[in-house]
Amino acid sequence: MTLSRREFLAGNAVAAAAAAAQVAPGAQGATETPLPLSFDPKDPELKYDLLVAGGTVIDPGQRLHARRDVAIKNGQIAAVVESIPKARAAQVIDATGNLVTPGLVDLHCHYYHQVSRIGLPADEMMGLTATTTGVDAGDAGYSSFSGFRHHVIGQSRTRLFAFIHISAIGLTGDPLKVGEMLNIDYADVDSCARAVAENRDVCLGVKVRLSKNVVGQNGIEPLRRAIRAAQIAGPWARVMCHIGNAPVPLAEVLETMRPGDIVTHAYSNAGETNAIVAGGKLLPQALEARRRGVVFDVGHGGGSFDFTIAEPALAQGLAPDTISSDVHSASIQSPGKPLLPWVLSKFLSLGIPLDAVIAKATIEPARIIGRVPGLGTLQVGAPADVAVFRLVEGPVTFVDTNKHERRGTQYLEPIKTIRQGRPFGFPFPDPFTFT
Ligand SMILES: [Zn+2]
Numbered sequence: 001m002t003l004s005r006r007e008f009l010a011g012n013a014v015a016a017a018a019a020a021a022q023v024a025p026g027a028q029g030a031t032e033t034p035l036p037l038s039f040d041p042k043d044p045e046l047k048y049d050l051l052v053a054g055g056t057v058i059d060p061g062q063r064l065h066a067r068r069d070v071a072i073k074n075g076q077i078a079a080v081v082e083s084i085p086k087a088r089a090a091q092v093i094d095a096t097g098n099l100v101t102p103g104l105v106d107l108h109c110h111y112y113h114q115v116s117r118i119g120l121p122a123d124e125m126m127g128l129t130a131t132t133t134g135v136d137a138g139d140a141g142y143s144s145f146s147g148f149r150h151h152v153i154g155q156s157r158t159r160l161f162a163f164i165h166i167s168a169i170g171l172t173g174d175p176l177k178v179g180e181m182l183n184i185d186y187a188d189v190d191s192c193a194r195a196v197a198e199n200r201d202v203c204l205g206v207k208v209r210l211s212k213n214v215v216g217q218n219g220i221e222p223l224r225r226a227i228r229a230a231q232i233a234g235p236w237a238r239v240m241c242h243i244g245n246a247p248v249p250l251a252e253v254l255e256t257m258r259p260g261d262i263v264t265h266a267y268s269n270a271g272e273t274n275a276i277v278a279g280g281k282l283l284p285q286a287l288e289a290r291r292r293g294v295v296f297d298v299g300h301g302g303g304s305f306d307f308t309i310a311e312p313a314l315a316q317g318l319a320p321d322t323i324s325s326d327v328h329s330a331s332i333q334s335p336g337k338p339l340l341p342w343v344l345s346k347f348l349s350l351g352i353p354l355d356a357v358i359a360k361a362t363i364e365p366a367r368i369i370g371r372v373p374g375l376g377t378l379q380v381g382a383p384a385d386v387a388v389f390r391l392v393e394g395p396v397t398f399v400d401t402n403k404h405e406r407r408g409t410q411y412l413e414p415i416k417t418i419r420q421g422r423p424f425g426f427p428f429p430d431p432f433t434f435t
Pocket of ligand 1 (some may be wrong): 108300
């Protein structure tokens with residue numbers, strides 16, 4: 001097919017991410033290499049478990065934007081072709097008139113429910129978020145990560161990964177208003193590194209929050225310790241650094257971060273000072289950090305996304321690499337509504353094309369995770385994680401976390417989510433098991 005300008009732009013974004021991935025730590029397995037197939041794709045009698053029929057497939061990892069049927073077998077994508085007879089599938093989901101994408105991959109969320117004060121149960125969120133893969137952003141420190149691994153990851157249908165906090169106690173979210181890095185002794189580098197290294201199958205690296213109210217008099221030291229812990233854990237380990245009202249000039253934070261490390265809350269204006277845009281001008285250190293391979297992530301949350309920062313940043317060349325929600329039990333109640341499809345819709349209103357927006361919440365974060373072949377795509381052999389959206393056309397108002405309003409013309413509404421071939425809700429899988 002001939003690529004439209006929109007698709008060409010989306011492809012460029014993917015190519016840029018691939019180039020960045022070559023210099024970045026973090027990749028443990030090639031996302032592009034599909035799993036061995038658990039079925040014979042050439043068998044004309046092959047009976048599929050599930051068919052998602054009639055939708056418009058947007059799969060930026062394959063530069064695909066076209067009307068396609070998607071067939072699933074044994075938890076894998078089995079076929080993505082123009083038409084598949086419904087009789088060949090045990091169950092059919094009619095996606096006519098809707099968009100079909102890889103299940104969303106959220107690089108920044110809070111899913112340590114019952115332990116973290118702000119943690120939400122990932123599976124309960126499915127109808128609102130279409131998120132089949134979530135990365136917990138430091139709810140657990142080394143003292144509590146084992147519980148996340150065994151009681152949350154092991155019990156969730158959602159595919160979960162995590163950053164382990166440099167603070168032993170993990171992050172202390174509102175309304176527990178005592179910053180987790182007020183006492184620097186909680187940042188035990190060797191203990192954090194050990195927890196990260198021992199859990200490298202599910203842990204992507206180290207989380208740190210660099211805000212005045214979190215670190216007190218400790219300045220940039222928590223970030224330095226987070227980087228040291230990641231270095232000890234292994235060359236694949238990344239640091240995810242939360243910015244917003246940082247205790248030192250933001251330029252210094254950006255210069256300290258390594259290729260492959262992640263700036264989250266990139267468009268924060270928390271404290272209304274020390275943002276990546278100052279006096280209308282993007283910090284040169286932000287573009288320099290991007291050039292070195294530092295990843296810029298949205299992490300919208302309840303206080304970390306401001307249109308008056310995002311607009312000039314995008315205009316001056318700093319679009320996000322990844323779009324994440326920072327959804328948690330406080331932010332989800334806020335007027336900005338940081339549910340991932342809603343956050344994606346805000347970036348549509350900011351002028352990023354639909355295919356590129358989808359890429360930034362599927363293939364691009366999947367490459368950063370770098371542990372599951374095919375994740376974030378609908379290529380044959382990939383895990384059968386699928387989202388179905390209605391693209392609602394019409395006037396819509398978006399609000400940021402500082403109460404600025406912007407008008408948009410469309411938004412994504414989640415309709416159906418499938419994880420490893422098993423739909424959430426109707427049609428219920430039978431037998432009801434999950435991997
Ligand atoms: Zn967060």
